[in-house]
Amino acid sequence: MDKDVLILAIESSCDETAAAVVKNGRDVLSNIIYSQIELHKLYGGVVPEIASRKHIEKINPVITAALDEANVTLEDIDAIAVTYGPGLVGALLVGVAEAKAISYAANKPLVPVHHIEGHISANYIENKDLEPPFLCMVVSGGHTHLVLVKDYGQYEIVGRTHDDAAGEAFDKVARAIGLGYPGGPKVDKLAKEGNSDAITFPKAHIQGAPLDFSFSGVKSAVLNYLNECHMKNIEVNRADVAASFQKAIVDVIVEHTMKAAKEYHIKKVALAGGVASNSALRGAMEEACSRRNIQFYRPSPLLCTDNAAMIGAAGYYDYMNGKRAGLDLNAVPNLKIGEKA
Amino acid sequence: MKILVLESSGLVASVAVVTEEKLIGEYTTNFKKTHSQTLLPMMDTLLKMIGIPVQEMDAIAVSGGPGSFTGLRIGSATAKGLGLALSIPIISVPTVDAIAYNLCGTDAVVCPLMDARRNQTYTGLYTFDGDQMKCISGQKAVMLGEIIDEINQLGRKVIFLGDGVPVFKPYIEEHIQVPHSYAPIHLSQQRAGALGALALQYYHEGKYESAAEHQPDYLRLSQAERELAAKKGQEKA
Numbered sequence: 001m002d003k004d005v006l007i008l009a010i011e012s013s014c015d016e017t018a019a020a021v022v023k024n025g026r027d028v029l030s031n032i033i034y035s036q037i038e039l040h041k042l043y044g045g046v047v048p049e050i051a052s053r054k055h056i057e058k059i060n061p062v063i064t065a066a067l068d069e070a071n072v073t074l075e076d077i078d079a080i081a082v083t084y085g086p087g088l089v090g091a092l093l094v095g096v097a098e099a100k101a102i103s104y105a106a107n108k109p110l111v112p113v114h115h116i117e118g119h120i121s122a123n124y125i126e127n128k129d130l131e132p133p134f135l136c137m138v139v140s141g142g143h144t145h146l147v148l149v150k151d152y153g154q155y156e157i158v159g160r161t162h163d164d165a166a167g168e169a170f171d172k173v174a175r176a177i178g179l180g181y182p183g184g185p186k187v188d189k190l191a192k193e194g195n196s197d198a199i200t201f202p203k204a205h206i207q208g209a210p211l212d213f214s215f216s217g218v219k220s221a222v223l224n225y226l227n228e229c230h231m232k233n234i235e236v237n238r239a240d241v242a243a244s245f246q247k248a249i250v251d252v253i254v255e256h257t258m259k260a261a262k263e264y265h266i267k268k269v270a271l272a273g274g275v276a277s278n279s280a281l282r283g284a285m286e287e288a289c290s291r292r293n294i295q296f297y298r299p300s301p302l303l304c305t306d307n308a309a310m311i312g313a314a315g316y317y318d319y320m321n322g323k324r325a326g327l328d329l330n331a332v333p334n335l336k337i338g339e340k341a
Numbered sequence: 342m343k344i345l346v347l348e349s350s351g352l353v354a355s356v357a358v359v360t361e362e363k364l365i366g367e368y369t370t371n372f373k374k375t376h377s378q379t380l381l382p383m384m385d386t387l388l389k390m391i392g393i394p395v396q397e398m399d400a401i402a403v404s405g406g407p408g409s410f411t412g413l414r415i416g417s418a419t420a421k422g423l424g425l426a427l428s429i430p431i432i433s434v435p436t437v438d439a440i441a442y443n444l445c446g447t448d449a450v451v452c453p454l455m456d457a458r459r460n461q462t463y464t465g466l467y468t469f470d471g472d473q474m475k476c477i478s479g480q481k482a483v484m485l486g487e488i489i490d491e492i493n494q495l496g497r498k499v500i501f502l503g504d505g506v507p508v509f510k511p512y513i514e515e516h517i518q519v520p521h522s523y524a525p526i527h528l529s530q531q532r533a534g535a536l537g538a539l540a541l542q543y544y545h546e547g548k549y550e551s552a553a554e555h556q557p558d559y560l561r562l563s564q565a566e567r568e569l570a571a572k573k574g575q576e577k578a
Contacts, residue, residue, distance in 0.1 A: 042569070049410060049563035053556075056414050060421050060553040074426055090411050093377055094418045100381050101422025105395050327381040 009312035012095030013087025022312025081315025085335030140273030141167030159211030194239030350408025402540030405433030424552025454505030
């Protein structure tokens with residue numbers, strides 16, 4: 001490599017205001033995240049308008065901190081990468097407008113980055129040996145995609161959810177058993193005290209689309225079970241419910257991932273997204289991979305949540321591939337993977 | 342002293358460059374295309390046309406609110422990004438004040454009316470002494486009836502302007518008791534030139550902030566916050 005490439009990355013697609021400086025797509029020089037989660041707990045979920053207001057308040061200090069911590073100035077930066085979708089439109093627009101203005105005033109190229117491609121690329125940061133092709137299971141509050149990463153910047157979705165995202169199901173079940181928001185980590189914790197075989201919840205498969213997912217059925221089954229117990233005056237063992245529900249979700253995710261690995265002859269599997277830090281999912285996926293002699297990758301919990309370092313990693317490869325955005329770049333709330341800006 | 346001015350609080354997108362001596366350029370559009378797609382390209386076109394690179398600006402002036410929440414944030418984030426990259430301050434001018442300044446010089450009372458939805462308006466009442474604007478009633482979000490009552494009590498000639506005029510005209514005509522008129526179309530909307538002229542005064546009065554500090558003044562809580570507050574109020578009662 002001739003010269004190091006430094007990317008300043010900005011992410012504001014949901015409730016984290018984040019900026020990072022990433023060197024050559026793999027080395028994180030800084031990764032600043034301002035999380036608004038406490039603010040949204042009050043409302044039981046992310047309130048878009050509140051999130052957008054907070055982004056405006058925090059974005060400059062977060063970017064400045066990212067540059068400072070990396071010990072660089074804007075002059076040293078080669079390109080600005082920004083998440084332009086998918087996500088909350090008002091939230092995305094803050095990062096997009098800010099990034100465009102910085103890119104214009106500092107005369108640096110602007111690279112539009114897909115949020116999910118960022119999540120996938122978080123794996124490059126901690127696994128320096130990881131190179132495409134590999135299979136990546138992206139699971140978060142808003143997304144459940146089984147993605148075949150053919151090359152840097154080349155993605156094909158081979159499996160997707162037909163209804164709820166996996167993380168959404170976690171949040172809804174958490175609410176139903178009184179755990180509150182955000183549900184994922186709380187279900188994970190409580191499930192450790194429960195018996196995952198205590199209750200059998202359905203594992204949905206989609207007719208004719210063997211790699212796709214459906215999580216609304218299992219969610220409804222949990223709600224029905226709770227309701228039934230309530231009617232019959234049976235005391236609910238919440239830990240058993242959490243463990244059994246979690247198992248139903250995890251089993252399907254692992255099963256489909258293994259099926260895809262076999263079908264596409266892939267020997268590398270990675271996890272990504274917020275739910276990738278779920279301990280049961282990590283454990284089950286790792287075990288399934290090792291049984292099949294598949295190399296397993298995953299980002300650390302910090303890089304599983306929304307952050308800008310992952311946008312810097314994805315942005316680096318997009319930058320090297322010549323991807324650029326103009327001054328009219330807009331936020332695209334329902335941007336598809338692999339779609340052009 | 343060169344100020345780059347950005348206005349995206351409503352449907353209008355408007356950019357300008359002003360100095361103490363003149364308005365060097367202004368570019369205003371008023372049609373339904375998102376500010377995210379128009380504001381920066383318009384700014385770039387203007388700067389190229391007048392041959393002044395953005396790096397020569399001494400400050401960024403921006404419509405500070407109220408207005409469309411998203412529109413305000415696009416202007417604000419653009420200003421903050423420019424301010425961060427260029428290390429220059431932001432002059433945040435209240436949107437309603439800037440609209441009123443379109444009619445600088447009139448002897449009538451000036452009443453901007455922005456359509457704030459839910460039968461409300463972002464409005465205020467202003468008079469002029471030379472180029473100095475005086476505020477009778479500062480910008481606020483109120484029911485239309487409230488501001489019309491205030492005008493009737495004042496008993497002076499008034500000129501209405503702003504994007505709320507077409508929406509509110511029938512009500513005004515029915516309830517107004519003082520001589521009144523409506524500003525012509527070229528003066529009736531947000532204009533970066535007027536905002537810039539006012540921004541110069543603000544700057545000389547030391548009313549500016551760092552790019553990091555700046556955020557819009559929405560004049561209104563988010564819906565979720567309003568509902569939560571209402572719920573808490575009910576619980577108390």
